[in-house]
């Protein structure tokens with residue numbers, strides 16, 4: 311087992327120990343059910359042939375078909391794919407969705423691919439893994455460097471291979487091809503709903519505006535920022551891969567989005583009182599109420615990183631931006647964390663709505679999507695709060711606890727040691 315998965319599982323074990331869950335049920339989640347590794351041949355535009363490493367992991371399907379994105383990234387590896395599939399398992403259970411967890415990846419630098427090469431990689435991934443993908447078995451979605459267009463190619467390839475039209479084999483499709491309106495903003499908006507739902511347990515009484523520093527200004531970050539401003543909060547600093555921009559009285563988010571769309575970076579933004587720096591990593595040192603991590607994994611890795619923080623709470627919109635080694639130093643520093651499996655659960659929640667839409671053949675309206683997101687985020691946050699109240703656990707451990715209890719209940723429903731042990 312890889313180091314990354316091993317580290318990720320420590321949080322599950324912490325929850326299981328605190329809640330006295332039966333070992334044999336939790337052990338079932340120690341290893342993935344199925345991981346398929348493949349080599350995808352890519353014919354480059356210049357005629358040369360390259361072999362790309364690729365994976366699909368179905369981590370656990372106790373609660374339903376496995377669900378999770380496919381990322382194209384030069385550093386992706388089997389350990390990362392399995393770790394992210396493990397997190398999807400916990401997230402889908404916490405969000406109350408009838409899905410298990412999965413993840414896929416191709417080890418490739420997407421920036422070096424032409425559009426036609428990207429299409430060949432997307433179709434090659436489906437040819438390699440079609441045997442485990444299916445609307446009732448394993449349902450992939452976009453992730454890093456994949457989006458609606460890649461899903462359109464993948465659904466098409468899957469239809470050719472299976473001999474039937476199966477748009478429901480993937481989510482995150484373009485709306486014109488069976489996608490759902492509201493999927494793109496769902497992760498950012500869901501993160502805001504989660505923050506509001508737990509704000510008093512983070513120590514923010516009342517409903518006054520909070521000062522927020524935000525790392526990452528892509529899909530999730532921009533939609534979170536818009537929702538935050540609509541709710542009366544102030545974004546005092548934003549970073550992306552180009553660097554950092556800050557304004558002590560709050561940034562004009564619509565203008566910042568426009569500048570990023572036009573110039574490709576937040577540091578191109580200017581105006582009265584706006585400061586920029588090429589040191590994007592300094593965002594974690596920004597004095598603020600809430601630091602929102604919406605870019606990368608492993609940003610806060612240990613006690614040294616925790617010492618740099620000047621926030622009162624953290625919201626994890628990226629997957630695993632805080633590593634387990636930093637959990638205790640954060641607790642000692644009194645910094646509460648809204649964990650990734652809750653804070654970014656809005657994305658897979660609306661993927662579920664898309665899957666339901668595909669199964670019924672009936673389209674969802676914008677307000678139905680928004681209501682579903684609100685309800686699911688509130689329900690998950692409430693379940694976590696209830697367990698925190700009952701057990702005194704921190705928010706992350708309680709979130710894992712809610713997920714584990716649901717998975718364990720489903721496993722136990724097919725018989726327990728007490729029943730089988732009767733002989």
Ligand SMILES: NC(=O)c1ccc[n+]([C@@H]2O[C@H](COP(=O)([O-])OP(=O)(O)OC[C@H]3O[C@@H](n4cnc5c(N)ncnc54)[C@H](O)[C@@H]3O)[C@@H](O)[C@H]2O)c1
Nearest residue numbers: 497526527528529530549550551604605627628629654657
């Ligand atoms: N989009 C979703 O639905 C969704 C769902 C669940 C989790 N997530 C997670 O949220 C994170 C962001 O996803 P996204 O869809 O917004 O991706 P994205 O590619 O749209 O945006 C990523 C952003 O991070 C920035 N970034 C990259 N390196 C950086 C660095 N060193 N410092 C600061 N910023 C940096 C990029 O400039 C960009 O603004 C990822 O970890 C992703 O796995 C996204």
